[in-house]
Amino acid sequence: MRDEVRKIQELLEQQAYVTDVAVATSLYLAMALGKPLLVEGPAGVGKTEIAKVLARALDTNLIRLQCYEGLDATTALYEWNYPKQLLHIKLQESSPASAAEKEESIFGESFLLKRPLLQAITDHTRSPVLLIDEVDRSDEEFEAFLLEVLSEFQVTIPEIGSIRATHRPHVVLTSNRSRELSDALRRRCLYLWIDYPSFDKELQIVRNKVPQISETLSSELTRVIQAVRTLSLAKVPGVAETLDWAAALVALNVSQISQDVVSETRGCFLKDEADLRKFDAEVDADRLKEMLSPAR
Amino acid sequence: MTGPATQVGLLTNTVLFCRALREQGLVVTPAEAVDAIRTVGLIDANDREETFLSLRSVLTSRVEEFPVFEELFEVFWVRLAGTPQPWKVVERETESSLKQRVRPSSPPSERKELGFFLEHWAEASSNDAEPINVPLASSAESNAEKDLRRLGSNDLEEIARVARRIVKKLASRPSRRWKPVRRGTRVNLRRSLRNSLKTGGELIDLSFRRRKQKKTRLVVICDVSGSMDLYSRLFLQFVYGLQNSFARVETFVFSTSLQRITGHLKNRAYEQALDSLSANVRGWSGGTLIGQSIATFNSVWPTLVDRRTIVVILSDGWDTGEPDELASSLGSLKRRAGRLIWLNPLLGSATYQPLTRGMQAALPHIDVFAPLHDLASLRALEPHLVL
Numbered sequence: 001m002r003d004e005v006r007k008i009q010e011l012l013e014q015q016a017y018v019t020d021v022a023v024a025t026s027l028y029l030a031m032a033l034g035k036p037l038l039v040e041g042p043a044g045v046g047k048t049e050i051a052k053v054l055a056r057a058l059d060t061n062l063i064r065l066q067c068y069e070g071l072d073a074t075t076a077l078y079e080w081n082y083p084k085q086l087l088h089i090k091l092q093e094s095s096p097a098s099a100a101e102k103e104e105s106i107f108g109e110s111f112l113l114k115r116p117l118l119q120a121i122t123d124h125t126r127s128p129v130l131l132i133d134e135v136d137r138s139d140e141e142f143e144a145f146l147l148e149v150l151s152e153f154q155v156t157i158p159e160i161g162s163i164r165a166t167h168r169p170h171v172v173l174t175s176n177r178s179r180e181l182s183d184a185l186r187r188r189c190l191y192l193w194i195d196y197p198s199f200d201k202e203l204q205i206v207r208n209k210v211p212q213i214s215e216t217l218s219s220e221l222t223r224v225i226q227a228v229r230t231l232s233l234a235k236v237p238g239v240a241e242t243l244d245w246a247a248a249l250v251a252l253n254v255s256q257i258s259q260d261v262v263s264e265t266r267g268c269f270l271k272d273e274a275d276l277r278k279f280d281a282e283v284d285a286d287r288l289k290e291m292l293s294p295a296r
Numbered sequence: 297m298t299g300p301a302t303q304v305g306l307l308t309n310t311v312l313f314c315r316a317l318r319e320q321g322l323v324v325t326p327a328e329a330v331d332a333i334r335t336v337g338l339i340d341a342n343d344r345e346e347t348f349l350s351l352r353s354v355l356t357s358r359v360e361e362f363p364v365f366e367e368l369f370e371v372f373w374v375r376l377a378g379t380p381q382p383w384k385v386v387e388r389e390t391e392s393s394l395k396q397r398v399r400p401s402s403p404p405s406e407r408k409e410l411g412f413f414l415e416h417w418a419e420a421s422s423n424d425a426e427p428i429n430v431p432l433a434s435s436a437e438s439n440a441e442k443d444l445r446r447l448g449s450n451d452l453e454e455i456a457r458v459a460r461r462i463v464k465k466l467a468s469r470p471s472r473r474w475k476p477v478r479r480g481t482r483v484n485l486r487r488s489l490r491n492s493l494k495t496g497g498e499l500i501d502l503s504f505r506r507r508k509q510k511k512t513r514l515v516v517i518c519d520v521s522g523s524m525d526l527y528s529r530l531f532l533q534f535v536y537g538l539q540n541s542f543a544r545v546e547t548f549v550f551s552t553s554l555q556r557i558t559g560h561l562k563n564r565a566y567e568q569a570l571d572s573l574s575a576n577v578r579g580w581s582g583g584t585l586i587g588q589s590i591a592t593f594n595s596v597w598p599t600l601v602d603r604r605t606i607v608v609i610l611s612d613g614w615d616t617g618e619p620d621e622l623a624s625s626l627g628s629l630k631r632r633a634g635r636l637i638w639l640n641p642l643l644g645s646a647t648y649q650p651l652t653r654g655m656q657a658a659l660p661h662i663d664v665f666a667p668l669h670d671l672a673s674l675r676a677l678e679p680h681l682v683l
Contacts (some may be wrong), residue, residue, distance in 0.1 A: 033335065191354075
């Protein structure tokens with residue numbers, strides 16, 4: 001294994017992020033090749049976390065662009081601060097400056113509202129981490145615009161001119177696959193798929209994030225969650241749910257998982273009525289013991 | 297330092313691998329091949345796992361492509377392991393590369409590789425003209441080619457997923473047009489300046505504007521005659537998914553006569569909806585009178601169709617009625633609809649030609665003539681269902 005990859009893995013683990021070689025390798029390549037990294041996977045497996053941890057590990061800024069339907073360039077890139085401009089014009093009405101000078105002054109940087117994408121390319125000290133979260137939620141028009149920015153790291157503001165990134169940001173895109181992303185965008189990115197963690201990995205995550213938890217409880221709880229994931233539910237619990245449940249059990253001073261404990265706290269990891277019923281049926285059929293047995 | 301011949305060896309290996317992936321339907325363009333070559337230079341190419349993970353990151357772009365990649369990588373790794381120091385050709389200036397220099401600069405095995413590559417290059421580029429080699433967006437999906445007749449419960453979930461996606465698109469599409477609003481993110485400068493005249497040119501209140509929402513309506517007319525039975529059942533499942541999350545869908549079925557089933561599909565569990573359908577729909581799986589049914593639709597429900605409506609007809613075109621009637625009724629429907637889509641399951645087979653009289657009469661009036669026989673074709677519908 002290359003030292004750089006191992007170093008990245010260590011850096012991530014210092015930030016209490018339990019990772020594997022696949023993640024570290026992809027991050028290393030994304031940085032070495034200077035390409036954006038597209039992270040896909042089911043909800044709640046820590047896709048967004050990658051960017052946050054990366055920013056912490058590199059000790060740099062995290063700039064986040066949360067995507068949603070109807071997101072457009074003015075909210076993602078820049079906008080002029082109209083009220084401030086108008087006020088400024090009013091204040092300058094009696095000043096002897098010429099119209100051209102006044103115009104120049106109101107299209108200066110102090111009247112520019114920098115949105116995430118512009119922030120990311122105007123960081124002059126170091127490369128920030130740019131997280132473009134849930135890119136599948138934006139519409140195709142925005143995706144096309146994003147492609148343009150991501151390929152050149154340069155934007156043009158008519159009143160100012162072109163701005164080019166002095167420090168290329170490290171770009172991480174996440175997608176929940178609610179919409180098929182265009183091949184053009186996919187091709188521009190490196191690809192990383194994160195699945196639900198294995199038992200060992202999840203156990204380690206639980207112990208890292210909820211340090212107060214006892215050893216037996218953490219492994220029992222992780223086993224139940226792993227078993228629940230195989231039930232073909234509508235909303236499969238993610239790692240976030242596991243951690244919620246772990247924290248809840250710790251707060252309730254539970255030392256061992258029993259049928260009662262599970263039925264009282266199952267709302268921590270089951271968020272759908274039909275799923276609750278399905279799970280209850282399993283528990284009523286006395287399958288909890290099976291779930292808890294280490295043989296699984 | 298690396299000799300030119302070993303560089304060619306690396307190029308050959310990587311490009312061949314990329315070509316093999318492309319032939320399996322992955323979108324691997326020369327740009328990806330270049331990245332792959334750069335990648336091999338960046339990593340420890342003797343580490344199998346690292347090479348695998350790195351190349352997978354570079355050369356795939358969706359999780360469905362992983363099995364294909366894995367399989368081909370296996371083949372390549374084994375094949376390469378047979379040649380001395382397979383990937384290890386662009387080592388940087390390290391001790392090992394000094395040792396490497398002792399090797400003959402152009403081992404015979406690599407020359408053979410080059411020849412192999414050139415042969416294949418010629419072969420592949422002549423193939424490139426054929427559409428079969430063109431990687432399709434979803435062709436990597438292993439079950440994509442599976443005929444709708446052999447679907448499992450997983451596939452039904454996939455159908456529901458496609459339906460949800462389309463619904464999302466139909467439900468809210470920002471139009472290019474603006475409308476003034478009281479509060480918003482974009483200043484309506486024109487209106488703001490106009491308003492400022494009231495106050496003698498002082499801008500006091502800002503007006504805003506935002507994009508109008510496009511509202512698309514969907515009308516689905518589904519053939520349930522005997523020849524279409526299997527497909528229409530599955531298509532109705534898809535429509536059911538659409539209808540339950542999206543209000544502006546109207547559904548009709550026909551065989552010899554037309555019937556509106558919007559109400560039967562709405563707000564019920566799917567099994568209930570099916571029961572209600574089979575109890576109420578006459579002539580399910582009977583003969584076919586397409587033209588007459590569409591004429592009925594035109595005369596009884598004329599207000600359902602306007603420029604913002606997409607009409608989808610699902611039928612194999614085996615019409616027992618008059619082709620003239622079909623042509624004229626479709627023509628009048630087409631004039632009013634935003635888009636007219638005809639889905640024909642038979643179009644999925646390579647040998648099918650739309651030669652039936654009904655289909656011949658219909659073709660001039662159709663905007664989109666598409667197959668509907670497998671999941672991939674259902675997914676391919678997505679762009680057509682948005683105006």
